[in-house]
Amino acid sequence: MRHVLIELCDDLAQRSDQRVSIMAVGGVDAVRRIRAGEAFDFAVLAADAIDDLVLDWSDVRRLCGQAADLLRRADFLEPDVEARALACLRDAHGLPVALRRWFDLDAAADAGAAQVWTFGLRPYLTRAAAALLPRLAAAEWQRATCLVCGGDAEFAAWSGGERRLVCGRCAAQWSFDPSRCPHCLDANAASRQSFSDPSRLYRVEACTQCRRYVKGLDEDRAGRTVLVAYDPIATIPLDAAAAQLGFE
Numbered sequence: 001m002r003h004v005l006i007e008l009c010d011d012l013a014q015r016s017d018q019r020v021s022i023m024a025v026g027g028v029d030a031v032r033r034i035r036a037g038e039a040f041d042f043a044v045l046a047a048d049a050i051d052d053l054v055l056d057w058s059d060v061r062r063l064c065g066q067a068a069d070l071l072r073r074a075d076f077l078e079p080d081v082e083a084r085a086l087a088c089l090r091d092a093h094g095l096p097v098a099l100r101r102w103f104d105l106d107a108a109a110d111a112g113a114a115q116v117w118t119f120g121l122r123p124y125l126t127r128a129a130a131a132l133l134p135r136l137a138a139a140e141w142q143r144a145t146c147l148v149c150g151g152d153a154e155f156a157a158w159s160g161g162e163r164r165l166v167c168g169r170c171a172a173q174w175s176f177d178p179s180r181c182p183h184c185l186d187a188n189a190a191s192r193q194s195f196s197d198p199s200r201l202y203r204v205e206a207c208t209q210c211r212r213y214v215k216g217l218d219e220d221r222a223g224r225t226v227l228v229a230y231d232p233i234a235t236i237p238l239d240a241a242a243a244q245l246g247f248e
């Protein structure tokens with residue numbers, strides 16, 4: 001699709017004096033911006049991307065059920081939210097609707113149950129992202145949302161002055177300006193507040209503008225690359241420390 005667009009733009013530029021710019025944005029992000037009234041001359045939307053995922057529904061139900069149980073036992077899930085999630089898992093018609101709302105970042109999605117769906121669908125989204133990433137222009141992507149699925153970053157990896165963000169849904173990784181807050185995009189160094197765990201391998205960079213933070217691994221110190229199934233869980237104490245300082 002991108003090649004076709006570039007050819008069409010070149011052709012238009014030769015026939016007229018009009019310059020055309022192509023902007024790559026994630027489908028979910030694009031839909032949100034278009035709905036908010038932003039003017040695009042021409043948009044190609046990969047709508048309903050979640051419908052293309054081949055899901056084993058009994059496996060998805062089992063994974064979501066296990067996630068709800070673990071999250072509840074770790075006090076990350078309120079009993080009423082767990083009850084809603086479990087009721088949804090038993091509802092053959094309701095579950096696909098709830099998962100689509102969650103994936104599309106729909107305002108009607110149950111925000112509490114989101115972490116249950118995240119764990120349940122992660123193996124599927126991770127496989128899909130690993131297959132798609134080599135075909136995407138990841139180096140051109142300079143946005144804070146995931147270039148594959150439009151999700152938010154849940155983790156970061158610092159390496160040699162660069163920072164990669166790791167998607168909290170599909171585990172895709174992409175470079176993002178290390179001086180910018182990935183939540184509010186503020187680039188003022190005075191708004192950054194950072195602290196490390198005792199090993200100094202992991203650190204939190206918080207933003208005093210939006211009161212949100214991103215935690216991550218210092219790969220240079222660790223001598224390894226980020227382990228997406230391990231590092232976010234190993235750093236749960238840093239989440240507690242950030243919450244105590246009033247960041248979310």
Ligand SMILES: [Zn+2]
Nearest residue numbers: 146149167170
């Ligand atoms: Zn993603």
Ligand SMILES: [Zn+2]
Nearest residue numbers: 181184207210
């Ligand atoms: Zn911020």
